[in-house]
Amino acid sequence: MSDTDPLAALRTRKLAIVGYGNHGRSHALNLRDSGLTNIRIGLREGSASRAKAEAEGFEVGTVAEVAGWADIVSILAADEAHAEIWRDDIAPNRPAGQALIFCHGYSIQYGLVDPSPDADIILAAAKGPGGAVRTEYQNGGGLIGYWAVHRDASGSARDIALAYLEGIGSGRVGIFETTFEEEAVSDLFGEQAVLVGGLVALAKASFCRLTAAGVSPRMAYIDCVHELKYLADLIHDRGIAGMYDAISDTAEFGARLCEHDIASALGPEFDTLLDNIRSGDFAASWNAEHASGAPRMKTWRAADLKEPVEEAGLELRSRLKGGRRDTPS
Numbered sequence: 001m002s003d004t005d006p007l008a009a010l011r012t013r014k015l016a017i018v019g020y021g022n023h024g025r026s027h028a029l030n031l032r033d034s035g036l037t038n039i040r041i042g043l044r045e046g047s048a049s050r051a052k053a054e055a056e057g058f059e060v061g062t063v064a065e066v067a068g069w070a071d072i073v074s075i076l077a078a079d080e081a082h083a084e085i086w087r088d089d090i091a092p093n094r095p096a097g098q099a100l101i102f103c104h105g106y107s108i109q110y111g112l113v114d115p116s117p118d119a120d121i122i123l124a125a126a127k128g129p130g131g132a133v134r135t136e137y138q139n140g141g142g143l144i145g146y147w148a149v150h151r152d153a154s155g156s157a158r159d160i161a162l163a164y165l166e167g168i169g170s171g172r173v174g175i176f177e178t179t180f181e182e183e184a185v186s187d188l189f190g191e192q193a194v195l196v197g198g199l200v201a202l203a204k205a206s207f208c209r210l211t212a213a214g215v216s217p218r219m220a221y222i223d224c225v226h227e228l229k230y231l232a233d234l235i236h237d238r239g240i241a242g243m244y245d246a247i248s249d250t251a252e253f254g255a256r257l258c259e260h261d262i263a264s265a266l267g268p269e270f271d272t273l274l275d276n277i278r279s280g281d282f283a284a285s286w287n288a289e290h291a292s293g294a295p296r297m298k299t300w301r302a303a304d305l306k307e308p309v310e311e312a313g314l315e316l317r318s319r320l321k322g323g324r325r326d327t328p329s
């Protein structure tokens, strides 16, 4: 990597970004704002995102077209589409030696994409939601970046990874090395056990337990769901011990009493989650779900709307918007 230009490895290469969703849009805008000009967006035929990408000043083509043009393709389409995008659009059109960048180790780790030996296979992952990649960048920061090289065919894979992460803003906060396997397993486990699955399970189960015991849905929602944000912010800014330091001693004592028991109860479930992720069973199950038109996802999403916890959240947020209060009797 050049000492003077952290983006040197990308400066002379044509970069295609496939997908203009949360990450695709943010990466494209950040890389351009960081000074890269040779960027095109690849979208499927009839994509609803085409108008947005064009309105934001990008040249847009089909995935096949940009794959035939680019020196580097950053695949930022939904993971479940990677296999077909690779098979139908990128592999038949890509020039020899084209490098591939992923934002998640998933497709390579679980064999959805199996590029030919001439391809650099690079991980350049901004750790967090795609929208935050953009907002943090605009605020002068970035998301923590992780890079890995699965295959270095060109001899430049590491430089490309680091330049890419610099360009999307991760260099402003921290860039660390990993492997595709570690990132895939850790990312899936984190979102299943804690950030999404575990959090939602705890929030819903505790809301149901309190309301079954006669607590009003609004009060239960505030205590089990709504306040999560403030605790998450404290942990984000100060760590777990720092969060304990910032809350009441009553809250800390109660939490420390039950923390161990809850963790013990969850231990076997976490073992199963990790085994399923490591073995590829989870990826196989998601592939099968996607291939059959995602019937379970549709059922779950439809059921959400009827959940008492959703109704309580809607009711609370509508009251908060209006600044309404109960009239004292």
Ligand SMILES: NC(=O)c1ccc[n+]([C@@H]2O[C@H](COP(=O)([O-])OP(=O)(O)OC[C@H]3O[C@@H](n4cnc5c(N)ncnc54)[C@H](OP(=O)(O)O)[C@@H]3O)[C@@H](O)[C@H]2O)c1
Pocket: 018, 019, 020, 021, 022, 023, 024, 043, 044, 046, 047, 048, 049, 050, 063, 075, 076, 077, 078, 079, 081, 084, 085, 103, 104, 106, 125, 126, 127, 128, 129, 130, 187
């Ligand atoms: N490392 C991390 O912490 C982290 C965090 C989040 C995400 N990621 C990764 O970032 C990548 C993108 O995630 P995202 O959150 O940005 O996804 P997203 O917002 O759902 O965007 C998906 C994009 O993929 C496109 N797409 C879907 N199916 C397609 C198909 N069959 N052919 C062509 N394009 C298709 C969509 O096209 P349309 O616009 O036409 O609908 C959309 O532009 C994934 O690999 C994900 O795992 C990594």
